[in-house]
Structure formats: structure tokens, C-alpha cells
Amino acid sequence: MKTKKNELHVKSVKDEKKLSHNKQDDAAIGKKDAHQEDESHEHGGIFGKNTELIFSLICGAALGAGFGLSHFKVAPEWVSLTLYIIAYFFGGFFTAKEAVQTILKGGFEIDFLMLVAAIGAAILGSWMEGALLLFLFSLGHALEHYAMSKARKSIEALTSLAPPTALVIRDGSQQEIRIEELVLGDVIVIKPNSKIPADGVVIKGEGSVNQAPITGESVPVDKSPVPDLQKDYSQEKNIKPEYRVFAGTINGAAALEVKVIKEAKDSTISRLVKMVNEAEKQKSPTQLFTDKFERYFVPFVLILVTVLCFAFLVIDEPFSKSFYRAMAVLVAASPCALAISTPSAVLSGVARAARGGVLIKGGRPLEDLGSLNAIAFDKTGTLTEGKPQLTNVIPLNGTSEEALLLVAIAVEKLSDHPLAEAIVNGGLEKLKKQSLPEASKVKGITGRGVQAEVDGKKILIGNKALFEKDKVSAEIIKQVEDLEKGGHTSMLVKQDKDFIGILSLMDVPRKEAKNVLNELSALGIKKMIMLTGDNQQVAEAVAKQIGITDAMGNLMPEDKVKAVQKLDKSEKMVAMVGDGVNDAPAMAKSTVGIAMGAAGSDVALETADIALMGDKLESLPFAIGLSRKAKSIIKQNLWISLGVVAVLIPLTILGVTSIGPAVMAHEGSTLVVVGNALRLLAYKNKNKTNSPKQNKTVKD
Structure with a gap:
């Protein structure tokens, strides 16, 4: 993050005046962060960051107790009324606080309308309906805020890398x-x-x-x-x-x-921080639409209710009747079902996803995931296992595979080169139980390989550059080049004057990758591309094996961002699937960022909208199918809730419907949308293919 603090430190550390400026900058940054937190509507209190959720649950408990006592008539009415008032306090506390803050800024939100509707219900004696209204609304807000707060940790996680x-x-x-x-x-x-x-x-x-x-x-x-x-x-x-x-x-x-x-x-880290920070400030189209809707809908209802309160001046009726009609319209216009329609579907979808091994951070990614036209994948750790494995052991000049491996393992187990562990582990797996010869005089040759002695013979293991002064036969060179074209890292093994073998390693594709890509294609995903920091040869080799449509190699984090932005322009809705810090900016710029869970870095997980827990790539088609179902149900719920409001408002204005039927219609529509949303809990992936699994190791 670019701050005066950084610049002042670079110029001088000893200047006390400048250090005092640093402290002032820190205070200013703190105020800025606090302001941003206020705007995000996150609420803390006596119970810490979960205070809003706890208040909502207390509201629900008081509401349930009050309704039970009044329904079974086991206590005086004032007891139930007291419990409803308690429910009003805890359910309306943060709603009222937020409504006041919004009004002071010169705006209106549904929070304000819900609060006024609850007060109107109380004035008319409908305490239970008002308490239920506040409980459902406060619960939806609390859960939404809890999920969103997790995503804001990405900046802190990125900064801590260096x-x-x-x-x-x-x-x-x-x-x-x-x-x-x-x-x-x-x-x-x-x-x-x-x-x-x-x-x-x-x-x-x-x-x-x-x-x-x-x-x-x-x-x-x-x-x-x-x-x-x-x-x-x-x-x-x-x-x-x-x-x-x-x-x-x-x-x-x-x-x-x-x-x-x-x-x-x-630095590279600072650029990543800036990219993620900029992306997180951008509001989604759904959020912009909701803001616009609230801006016009709330004032309209308030003006309408105010006019109806003074209807007695025009119509020959008492003020009490005009006020009652106005309150009935206020309750009818309060978007209770509308307010809970999306959160209920989102919560059901998120709960079902969690059961299927997928973490979804709210409604926007849940909806957007079902609209994808293209998906960009990171290679390492996402489409591949994330670490090199021994893929080929090719003996030369009459040497047996066993003899080649014994020599290679003896040398590499004493080497600190990153590929040594893969050779040792892969070799021991092939040999099962064998006694190994002892290697001595082991010496690393940076960028080329390693040399040692085994049983009195000089051993050299390394790339072609290590043997550039030797006369390597054209046949051996061709074998090495063929392996490298296939994306393998190859090494020659020389014993004294003879080449006794070739070893190759590769970050092999996940065994489930090809099946997953087939499922995604069946779901209608038009384009699937692979982005990687590895060279283009490796990228193309892996892409060929698993069925990726396009492969792009030699990419830095900013290159991945550009690739995702280009894909976004051509395909409109694009997801980025990755597991590393370098994937975080691209995830933030994509429509939906998807992180691999167990293998994912903290930054990728915090930045991403969706995390595949348990590191299961096969969860992706399930998540997309669930998202499409959720999106359909959310649309149905919106039509139901808006339809009820559209019908009830004219009926209450005309006096056809009183406050009782209005509340019943509201509660009925709320039950319908919640019941419709709960269908997501029973969702099953119908698009799963039964393609045979790939072999555990891949050889070209």
C-alpha cells in the first residue's frame, strides 16, 4: 500500500520531525480504516465482532418465547408483550443504528423502512409480526456481515508475506x-x-x-x-x-x-496488495442495483404513508381510520419476504455447498458462479499435484533400471537440490526394499547438477549443460529433448565415462483433472484456459493431457491479471481458479475467484469468493450446478415477494385488505420463499460423469 509513511522512511530514519509525521499518518490511516468499516456496516459490541449475530439470536429466542406463551395462554398477556419488546430491542438495535447513520448521510435504505414498519405494527398492536420482521431481517444482515468480514483479511495476509x-x-x-x-x-x-x-x-x-x-x-x-x-x-x-x-x-x-x-x-508484494485492494473496493452489479432500488423505493413508501395519514382531510372519515389504513399500507409495503428471499436462498445454498466440500462467501459469488462462460486455471497445485514426481527411468548402455536407481538414490539422498527428494522418493517406491550403496564426496554444481563417488566410481547427475563438453550421442540428446518437449525436467546420469541412464521429473496432472474438465464442458463452460509461471512447453504438455483449450506460460502475477481481464471482456463472466499468492490479484479481478482449499495459500483463500475445501477439484462442477439452481430459486423468490407487495399495496389503499390479512399475506409469502429456498439443501449434482480415472503417473 502506498503511504507517506513508506516514503518518509525511505528518505530518512533519523529525522525526528519526519518520524512524528509518520505517527500522524498512522493515525490518519486508522481513521480512514474506521470510516471504511462504518461504511461496510460491520457491527461489534459487548460480545465482540459477533455481537450482531448474538443480538439477532436473542431476538429470536424472545420472539419464540413470547409467541409460545401467548399461543398456549399459560401466562398473562403482559409477559408476552414484555418478551416482544425485548425482541424489538435486540432485533432492531443495529437496524435502527444503521438507519440513523444512513439518514444522517442523506440517504434511505430498506433498513429504515423495515424499522418504521415494525414501529407501525407495534402501534397497531401487532407486536409479534413486528418482532418477526426484525428477527428475520437482523439475522440475514448478521450472517451476511460475518461472511464478508472474512474477505477483508486479504490485504493483511498479503502484506505479511515479506x-x-x-x-x-x-x-x-x-x-x-x-x-x-x-x-x-x-x-x-x-x-x-x-x-x-x-x-x-x-x-x-x-x-x-x-x-x-x-x-x-x-x-x-x-x-x-x-x-x-x-x-x-x-x-x-x-x-x-x-x-x-x-x-x-x-x-x-x-x-x-x-x-x-x-x-x-x-515491490512485487506491494503491487499484489494494490491489485487486491482496488478490486475489493468495486461494488458488484447486484449491489449497485439494490442500492438504487432502496434509494427510490423507501422514500416512495414513506411519502405514500404520510399522504394516507392525512386522507381524512379529503375523505369524510376520522383520523383514526386514515392512520390505520396508512399503517396497513406501511406493513403491506414492508419488504419482509423480499428482505429474506435472497438471504434464505443464499444460506441454504451455502449450507448445501459446505456439505459438499465447498465454501462460498455470500450471495454474489453464489449467483455469479452459475453464469460463468469461461474459467481460467492456475496450473501448479490446481490442475497438477503441485510438486515434481519421478516420471521416467531410462537405463542406457546395458545398465539395469535397478542399478541406475541405486546409484541415483545414493547420490541424491545426500544432495540439497529441490529435485533430489522427488528422485529419492520415486526411486525408493520403485525399488521397494533395497540396501543402498554409500555415496561420498557429494558436491552440488549450481544450475547444472551434482557430482559424487559411489563404490569408487565418479557419478555425475545433471542437465545437458553439465555435459556440454562431453560427447553425448545424438540418440541420447533426442531422448532428452523429447522428454523436455513433453514438459519433463530431464537429467542424465554418468558413471565414470559412460552414460548409464536418463531420469525425468514432472509436476504431473491431478488424476481427476481430465474428468472435471469434461464435466465443466458438459455444463456449458465454453472456454477453459491454463495460466502458469512455468515455461510454455510445460504448459502445453499438461494442457494436452487433460483437455485444456488454451495454455499460457511464463506469466507473472500481473500477466495473469491481464489474461483474466482479456477473457472477461470476451466472455463477460469468468472465474479464476488458483491456490497461490500469485493467483490472488487475478482472482480479485475475475467475476468469481475460486481457491483450492488445503493447498491454497491464506491470501488466495481470503481473496477468493469460493474455496474448494479438502483440495478437491471435482467439487467445482458440483458448485457450478448448485449455483445455477440457487440463482433460479432467488429469481423465483424475488418474483413472489415483489408480487405480494405489488398486490397488497393497492388492496390496502382501497381498504379491501386490513392489517390482519396483510400481515398474514406477508408471513405466508415469507414461508413460501423460505420453503422454496430450503429445496437447495436437497440439491444433487446431476451432471457428474463416470469417465475412467487417469493413471496415477503420466508418461509421454
Whole structure:
């Protein structure tokens, strides 16, 4: 987030006047946040952040007790009346507070109309109806606010990715300072297995860096120093991946020294924060429509009721009769069924989704999910397993597969390279129980591979670059290139002077991915594209195996955002499915952001509108089918509730219907819309296919 605080820290840390300005800025930011919280209608109190929900439940309990006592006549009427008044207080507390705040700002909402309707019902002696009105309305609001508050944690979660301090070399010594105090050209020390605090280029040390938190790459990237230590890389737009590091990524086992090329406020993490923040401020079309409806509907009803109160001046009737008719119209016009029609359907849909392993954060994503025309998928951890696996073991020159694996495992189990674990685990699974030879003199060759000795023989395991001075046969080169075209990471194994085999690894597709894509196609999703930080060859190889229509590789987070925006323009309604921090901005810009649950980062989960819990991709077709059903029921409920209001208002104005039938019609319509909404609880996915599952390992 771009603040004066950051800029002042960059200029000087020692200037006391500027530090005092920082404190003032902090206070201003706090006031701004408080103002935004007020506008979001979130309510806290004596019970903490859940006070509104607890107040609503107390209202419901008092209402139920009052109705039970009056219905069975086991207590005096004043007891039931007292309970109804208690229900009014707890059910109307936050509704009244919000209505007053809105009026002071010069606006009207349905909250105000509901409050006036409840007061009108009380004046006419219909305490139970008024209490029920407030209970249903307050409960819907409380649950909506609870769900929305979760989504606002995305900014905090994003910011926490980068460490708060950095170890910088200044005046020949190391100093620990806040990352906001870093300036361009500072040299920072990155300890092994620690988070990198700033965007920069490596100037000393060699090792691998896990960039998955930012780029989504499934395999850590080897880093080495830049060739020109004096060059100003802050102005370079195309820095090679092996030289560049990003704030929030995780260093491997080697210590690095990095020259800062971007201030904290301009780092990759800061850009992600800005993207998500901007997206969250945008109101959905449904919300805009509701705001507009409230702006006109509430004043219209209030004016109509006021005019009807003075009808006795025109019509020959007593004031009491005019007032009664006005109150009857007010109750008839109070959108009780309208207010509960959408929340009841949403709550039922959300509850059914949760039972099916899907977390949906409110009504907008529940409705929008059913209108999708296209879906963009992150690759790593979403369509694939998220970690490399040993996919091919190819013996050469008469060596057996067992002998090749024994040598490879012996060496790699002593290596700290990120791919070593995959070779060891995959190899041991194939060998079952075997005694391994001992490797010695193990030495990593950064960016190329590893060398060691096994049983007195020199062993080299690495990529083609490691053997560029050797005479590798054309046949072996072709085998390696074919594997790499198929998206595999391949390594040659050399024993003394002979090549004894080829090993390949790959982040393999989830076994359920192909079936899920088939189901989505059957549901009418026109376009399914894959977005990844991995190279284009890998992207196309995975896409070919699972049936993705388009694959886009070599993408940074901002590139994913652009891809989603382009898809949104062409297809209108698009979802983004991902599991990493780098997916958060794209999720925020999409119509619906969908996060993979167990494998998903906290940021992706908080930013997303929908989370597939249990990391089950197959829950996606179920969620879309449920959303379509929910959207249909919400439309039905709106027609029912608006229809009742449209019929009751003229009938009460003409005196055909009194307040009793008006309340009965309201309660009847409320029961109908709630009953209709509850049908969602019994929803079953009818579009599920029974396609055979893919093999657990994929080989080209």
C-alpha cells in the first residue's frame, strides 16, 4: 500500500520531525480504516465482532418465547408483550443504528423502512409480526456481515508475506532495519531457508529459491550472481530469471547477497496488495442495483404513508381510520419476504455447498458462479499435484533400471537440490526394499547438477549443460529433448565415462483433472484456459493431457491479471481458479475467484469468493450446478415477494385488505420463499460423469 509513511522512511530514519509525521499518518490511516468499516456496516459490541449475530439470536429466542406463551395462554398477556419488546430491542438495535447513520448521510435504505414498519405494527398492536420482521431481517444482515468480514483479511495476509525487517550491509557492517527503510542499491544478506525481504538481483552466492509464493513455479529456480556488479539493474526491464529475486520468495540452503532494485512500496508484494485492494473496493452489479432500488423505493413508501395519514382531510372519515389504513399500507409495503428471499436462498445454498466440500462467501459469488462462460486455471497445485514426481527411468548402455536407481538414490539422498527428494522418493517406491550403496564426496554444481563417488566410481547427475563438453550421442540428446518437449525436467546420469541412464521429473496432472474438465464442458463452460509461471512447453504438455483449450506460460502475477481481464471482456463472466499468492490479484479481478482449499495459500483463500475445501477439484462442477439452481430459486423468490407487495399495496389503499390479512399475506409469502429456498439443501449434482480415472503417473 502506498503511504507517506513508506516514503518518509525511505528518505530518512533519523529525522525526528519526519518520524512524528509518520505517527500522524498512522493515525490518519486508522481513521480512514474506521470510516471504511462504518461504511461496510460491520457491527461489534459487548460480545465482540459477533455481537450482531448474538443480538439477532436473542431476538429470536424472545420472539419464540413470547409467541409460545401467548399461543398456549399459560401466562398473562403482559409477559408476552414484555418478551416482544425485548425482541424489538435486540432485533432492531443495529437496524435502527444503521438507519440513523444512513439518514444522517442523506440517504434511505430498506433498513429504515423495515424499522418504521415494525414501529407501525407495534402501534397497531401487532407486536409479534413486528418482532418477526426484525428477527428475520437482523439475522440475514448478521450472517451476511460475518461472511464478508472474512474477505477483508486479504490485504493483511498479503502484506505479511515479506519479512518486516532486512539484514543490510552499510558502512562495512550488517544492520537489521525495517524493509520500508531500504533504498535502491542497498545490499542485503539473505540467510539460508529465510524469506527474501525485497526485489533485487543476486551479487554474491549461488543457490535455489522457491518462487512458488509469487510466480507459482512448481520447481525452485537456481540463482547465481549477475555478470556486472556495478550496473544499475533497477532500470532494467528484462533481467534473466537466474539473477533476479522477489520479495516474499523463500531462499534455499545457500546464503545470498542481493542488491535492492525496488523500494518496498514498489515491490512485487506491494503491487499484489494494490491489485487486491482496488478490486475489493468495486461494488458488484447486484449491489449497485439494490442500492438504487432502496434509494427510490423507501422514500416512495414513506411519502405514500404520510399522504394516507392525512386522507381524512379529503375523505369524510376520522383520523383514526386514515392512520390505520396508512399503517396497513406501511406493513403491506414492508419488504419482509423480499428482505429474506435472497438471504434464505443464499444460506441454504451455502449450507448445501459446505456439505459438499465447498465454501462460498455470500450471495454474489453464489449467483455469479452459475453464469460463468469461461474459467481460467492456475496450473501448479490446481490442475497438477503441485510438486515434481519421478516420471521416467531410462537405463542406457546395458545398465539395469535397478542399478541406475541405486546409484541415483545414493547420490541424491545426500544432495540439497529441490529435485533430489522427488528422485529419492520415486526411486525408493520403485525399488521397494533395497540396501543402498554409500555415496561420498557429494558436491552440488549450481544450475547444472551434482557430482559424487559411489563404490569408487565418479557419478555425475545433471542437465545437458553439465555435459556440454562431453560427447553425448545424438540418440541420447533426442531422448532428452523429447522428454523436455513433453514438459519433463530431464537429467542424465554418468558413471565414470559412460552414460548409464536418463531420469525425468514432472509436476504431473491431478488424476481427476481430465474428468472435471469434461464435466465443466458438459455444463456449458465454453472456454477453459491454463495460466502458469512455468515455461510454455510445460504448459502445453499438461494442457494436452487433460483437455485444456488454451495454455499460457511464463506469466507473472500481473500477466495473469491481464489474461483474466482479456477473457472477461470476451466472455463477460469468468472465474479464476488458483491456490497461490500469485493467483490472488487475478482472482480479485475475475467475476468469481475460486481457491483450492488445503493447498491454497491464506491470501488466495481470503481473496477468493469460493474455496474448494479438502483440495478437491471435482467439487467445482458440483458448485457450478448448485449455483445455477440457487440463482433460479432467488429469481423465483424475488418474483413472489415483489408480487405480494405489488398486490397488497393497492388492496390496502382501497381498504379491501386490513392489517390482519396483510400481515398474514406477508408471513405466508415469507414461508413460501423460505420453503422454496430450503429445496437447495436437497440439491444433487446431476451432471457428474463416470469417465475412467487417469493413471496415477503420466508418461509421454
